Amino acid sequence: MSERLPILRIGENLLVSIQVDLDDQTVLNLQDDLADQVVKHGARGVVIDITAAEIVDSFVGRMLATIASISRLLDAETVVVGMRPAVAITLVELGLSLGGVRTALNLEQGLAILAERSTARTAQA
Amino acid sequence: MAENAADHLLEVMTGRREELAAGWIDVVSRTLAARVSQAELDRELHELYGAITEALKSGSLDPGEESWTEVRALLVELSRNRARQGFSPAETAVSVFALKAGLERLLDEGSTADAAAYLALSRITDALGMFTVDSYTATREQIISSQAEELLELSTPVVKLWDGVIGVPLVGTLDSARTQVVMEKLLQALVDTGSSRAIIDITGVPAVDTEVAQHLLKTVVAARLMGAECVVSGIRPQIAQTIVALGIEFGDIVTKATLADALRHALRGLSDAARTGAGAGGGTGIAGASGA
Numbered sequence: 001m002s003e004r005l006p007i008l009r010i011g012e013n014l015l016v017s018i019q020v021d022l023d024d025q026t027v028l029n030l031q032d033d034l035a036d037q038v039v040k041h042g043a044r045g046v047v048i049d050i051t052a053a054e055i056v057d058s059f060v061g062r063m064l065a066t067i068a069s070i071s072r073l074l075d076a077e078t079v080v081v082g083m084r085p086a087v088a089i090t091l092v093e094l095g096l097s098l099g100g101v102r103t104a105l106n107l108e109q110g111l112a113i114l115a116e117r118s119t120a121r122t123a124q125a
Numbered sequence: 126m127a128e129n130a131a132d133h134l135l136e137v138m139t140g141r142r143e144e145l146a147a148g149w150i151d152v153v154s155r156t157l158a159a160r161v162s163q164a165e166l167d168r169e170l171h172e173l174y175g176a177i178t179e180a181l182k183s184g185s186l187d188p189g190e191e192s193w194t195e196v197r198a199l200l201v202e203l204s205r206n207r208a209r210q211g212f213s214p215a216e217t218a219v220s221v222f223a224l225k226a227g228l229e230r231l232l233d234e235g236s237t238a239d240a241a242a243y244l245a246l247s248r249i250t251d252a253l254g255m256f257t258v259d260s261y262t263a264t265r266e267q268i269i270s271s272q273a274e275e276l277l278e279l280s281t282p283v284v285k286l287w288d289g290v291i292g293v294p295l296v297g298t299l300d301s302a303r304t305q306v307v308m309e310k311l312l313q314a315l316v317d318t319g320s321s322r323a324i325i326d327i328t329g330v331p332a333v334d335t336e337v338a339q340h341l342l343k344t345v346v347a348a349r350l351m352g353a354e355c356v357v358s359g360i361r362p363q364i365a366q367t368i369v370a371l372g373i374e375f376g377d378i379v380t381k382a383t384l385a386d387a388l389r390h391a392l393r394g395l396s397d398a399a400r401t402g403a404g405a406g407g408g409t410g411i412a413g414a415s416g417a
Contacts, residue, residue, distance in 0.1 A: 081352065085312030088347040089305075103352035105319055110352075116398075 004029050007037050013045040013114055014038065014076075015107075019052045027063045034067060038074045044121075045114035046071050049107055051082030061096040068101045077102065077117055081110035134242040135181040137228070138174075146174045148227035156219045160210070170220070173199050177224075177249075186245050188252040200253060201260045208264035217261045221254045277306050283314040290322045290391045291315065292384070294359075296329030304340035308347055315353045321398075322391040323348055326384050328359030338373040345378050354394065356380070358387035 003026055008015045014037055016030065034046060048064065050056065056064075068078035081104045091098065104110035138145060150170050154163060176196045183192035200221070207217040228243050281303070286292045291314050293307060311323060325341065327333070345355040358381040360368070368375075381387040 083351045085309055085316060085347075085351070088312055088350040089308060091350055092343045092347045097346050098350060103350055105315060105321060105352045109319075109321060112398075 004033060007033055009037075009041055009043070010111075012041075012043055012118070013047060013111065014041065014043045015047045015049065017049040017052070021055055022053065022060050024059055027060055031063060031067055031070065035070050035074070038071055038076050043074075043076050044118060046076050046078045047107065047110045047114065048078065048080045049082050049110075050080060050087070051084070051106075053087065054084065056083075056087045056091060058094050058096060061091050061094065061098060065098055065101055072100075077114060079104055079110040079113055081105070081107050129238065130241040130245040131181055131184050131186050133238045134245050135178060137239075137242055138178050138181065142174070142178075145224075145227040146171060149174070149224050152223035152226050153220050156216060156223070157212070160212070169199075169203055173203070173220075174224075186249060188249055188256065196253065197256060200257050204257045204260040205264045208261050208268070214258050214261050218254045218257050221250050221257050225250050277303060281307050281310055283310050285314075285318055285320070286324065286388055287392060287395075289318075289320045289395050290324065290388065291318055291320045292324045292326060292388075294326045294329065294384075298332070299330055299337045299340055301336075301340065304344065308344045311344060312347060312351060315348065315351055321353050322394060323353055323355045324384065324387045324391060325355060325357050326359040326387070327357060327364075328361070328384070330359075330364075333364050333368055333373075335371055335373060338368065338371075338375070342375070342378070354379075354391075356387040356390055358382070358384050 003020065005016055005018060005020075005026065008017075014034065016034065020026070037043065038046065046067070048067070064078075064080055068080075071078045079102045080098070083103065102113060104113055150166060153170065154161075154166055157166070173196065176199055180188075180193045180196050183190075185192050187193075188196065203220060204217050207220075225243075225247055228246055232240060232243055280297055282294065284292050284294070291311070293311050295307065297303075299307075307325075311325070314320070315323060325344065327341070330337065341357060345357070348355045356379045357375070360380055360382060379387075379390060381390060
């Protein structure tokens, strides 16, 4: 039985902190849950914190990109934060550049990016 | 037959212990020409002599067997010390081969048993000699690889240029191993300093070919994955010509002629981010991220 990751809501953003080694089923569950939650809360941003993840394989990497695309369809920006150097190197060696996914060094900077986008949106309106 | 030879050899070696050991030490100390202290040599060789006679007591004449473990351990230590002190392989191996010289006198007395014992010892010293050279080479290789590692560490400093901006001045040829170290140090520095801008300065890189460009691209992409923006600076005129001639595409990576230009670019990026209320800024993400 694979676990379901908790999704936290902060204002108009959703936060998922990945604390365990990801198996394929968990990632698929996360994709489902996130899509549901984004719609339910009308979220504008999704932050996926992978600070604690030591292993990100090609499947998980692709899934992060998929989650970003799904959220974008639902008008929410996805930011992946806290990627470890070793993980970044592995992904580059695997030839994955996570096209379309925004990244930030840490949670603070990730939330700052979303705040910036939100300000821009209010300015437009 | 073999056992008789072993027994006889053991008999000779224990019986004439002092004489044989003294002759052995004498030959070795003459070759090493006082570069190892007499007392140390005495201790080393006596220990080795003792270990060899112990091993012979087991009746085995094959230095690869278990009863010879002690001898092998002593030899590894001896060769390691010699390698560190800068002796040549020949000077190291002589410590083993000289043992034969002492027993050559046995041949003069001429009995068949003595001859068999000498041959047995000869085979043993040959095997031990080879083993010594092997351990010597292994130690030297270790020294070389640790030096190469130190050189790598030395040649890739990561410096903080400004709050939120780090720089990596690269000097010397870039190969895969070095790029790996540069990449790891750069990425780690990004995390440690929380910087969202990095500048790779290649002023000191003598030549850029497709491989080097590939390495640079990988580093920049890895930094982007972590949420930091990389600028490549220090591209000299000849290098720019080579890059164009080779048809290397740097894609959407920002390149600047000098470190100063790169720093200005990075600082402007930071202040833009600050003005729009994004605080410390953040990675601009991957090309195409601005869609939606």
